[in-house]
């Protein structure tokens with residue numbers, strides 16, 4: 001049985017801004033792109049959340065909900081530096097660290113010599129170090145596997161710890177709403193709901209073969225999660241897996257030709273960022289007017305513009321005529337098994 005800790009900073013970017021400028025503590029605050037540039041909220045503080053502002057929401061909508069919202073563009077360099085300080089604290093307690101973003105990570109402490117191997121005490125020590133040394137708060141979840149640890153870290157947020165012992169797993173998952181399982185987005189949630197499936201207990205009652213047939217590749221993982229099972233190890237990786245560029249357009253693109261023109265403009269920057277590194281896959285990402293997004297990728301050893309064109313066409317067709325608000329190109333670096341999807345740094 002593993003002992004996994006998921007540590008997640010509380011509204012990280014906003015918390016750093018409030019720490020460095022206490023005048024921001026009492027106002028609704030968000031970090032994100034401007035409305036004029038059709039930006040999206042990356043993080044907001046709890047004051048802003050009272051108005052319904054959430055990460056990944058368009059700035060336009062956020063400002064409608066909260067006209068007094070203080071919007072900052074963010075200081076990525078500062079956040080990265082703080083992230084490294086957090087990382088240094090993690091390293092005191094484990095070598096098995098898998099960062100998920102600047103502000104969250106999994107730690108495997110199964111064989112840790114600290115605190116006689118108590119994952120709960122290690123999690124509390126990490127939170128205390130972060131608070132004392134960085135003047136920031138983190139929440140943590142302790143569980144026998146990754147997905148449960150991630151869910152657990154949300155339970156007592158902000159500035160909280162939630163420990164799920166192996167003995168408590170069965171009861172915990174029984175009533176767990178399926179949307180809380182990482183990977184279950186709104187689309188999957190409504191497909192599940194249409195089949196009458198709302199909690200893990202509902203899936204537990206399903207026939208496994210039937211369920212996997214309904215949900216394909218994700219079906220097996222989801223079926224296992226419903227029983228509290230997640231065999232994935234904490235993967236330690238310091239290497240970059242992908243390089244990408246993307247841009248949000250001031251106005252939705254309505255044709256494939258327009259999408260291709262934007263992609264052509266992005267290509268030189270991708271080449272520059274790629275440098276001398278070897279290519280394993282190339283891919284494209286489109287985000288549509290309704291904020292759904294799709295990625296297409298293909299194995300390739302070079303930046304092949306014809307391939308980008310073909311991928312863009314398929315991705316565009318998936319939008320079924322919807323306008324395109326974001327175009328991205330990316331490259332999976334050779335020697336890497338998985339391509340990491342490019343993610344905007346949403347931080348809860």
Ligand SMILES: [Mg+2]
Nearest residue numbers: 008009347348
């Ligand atoms: Mg967070």
